[in-house]
Amino acid sequence: MIPERIETDHLIFERLTHETIDLFDLYEIWSSDPGIEEVTEYLPWDPHTTPKETHDLLEEAEANWEVKEDFCYILRIPGSSEPAIVGITGIDVHWGRGLSEERAAVLTELVFETLDLDLLAVFTLEENQRSQRAIEKYIDRYDGQYDGLFRNFRPHNGTLQMLTDTL
Incomplete structure (x- = not known):
C-alpha cells in the first residue's frame, strides 16, 4: 500500500534500506558530512560516531516499515546515475535546500489519499x-x-x- 519509491520534479523518495544505500556511505554522511552538527541540532539523534549506530538505525527503519509503524525514505535529487542524497524523511527531515514544501506535499498526499487518514x-x-x-x-x-x-x-x-x- 505504501510506495517504496516516489518521484517528483525535484526529489526521489526511496525506502530507506540496506539495499537502497550503502551502510558506509550513509555512515559517512551521518558522521562527518559538512554541516552535520547544524543539521542534527534539532533532530532526536546526534551525528553517528560508529558504523554500528548507522547499521542499527537502518535495521530500525526496515523493521518499522514492516510493522507499518514508520515509513522512512531516503531523499535524492534526480539527474545522474548516482543521484545526490539530500536527506531522510519519516525519521529525519532534509535540511536547508528549500525542498521542505515539496516533501510535505508528497507526505500529506500519502497520509490523506493513500492511507485515508484523518x-x-x-x-x-x-x-x-x-x-x-x-x-x-x-x-x-x-x-x-x-x-x-x-x-x-x-x-x-x-x-x-x-x-x-x-x-
Missing part, C-alpha cells in the same frame, strides 16, 4: 525557528491548525518540549 501531526522542537516557519506554511497551504505544545513528548539533549500542528 489527521497528520507535524512536530518540531520549540527553538527550531526554521522548521516552525516551514510548518506554518504547511498549515496555511493545507488548512491545518496550531494545537500547542506536547510536553515530555520526545527528549532531545535534555529538552522535552515539542510543538505540534495538525493538517
Whole structure:
C-alpha cells in the first residue's frame, strides 16, 4: 500500500534500506558530512560516531516499515546515475535546500489519499525557528491548525518540549 519509491520534479523518495544505500556511505554522511552538527541540532539523534549506530538505525527503519509503524525514505535529487542524497524523511527531515514544501506535499498526499487518514501531526522542537516557519506554511497551504505544545513528548539533549500542528 505504501510506495517504496516516489518521484517528483525535484526529489526521489526511496525506502530507506540496506539495499537502497550503502551502510558506509550513509555512515559517512551521518558522521562527518559538512554541516552535520547544524543539521542534527534539532533532530532526536546526534551525528553517528560508529558504523554500528548507522547499521542499527537502518535495521530500525526496515523493521518499522514492516510493522507499518514508520515509513522512512531516503531523499535524492534526480539527474545522474548516482543521484545526490539530500536527506531522510519519516525519521529525519532534509535540511536547508528549500525542498521542505515539496516533501510535505508528497507526505500529506500519502497520509490523506493513500492511507485515508484523518489527521497528520507535524512536530518540531520549540527553538527550531526554521522548521516552525516551514510548518506554518504547511498549515496555511493545507488548512491545518496550531494545537500547542506536547510536553515530555520526545527528549532531545535534555529538552522535552515539542510543538505540534495538525493538517
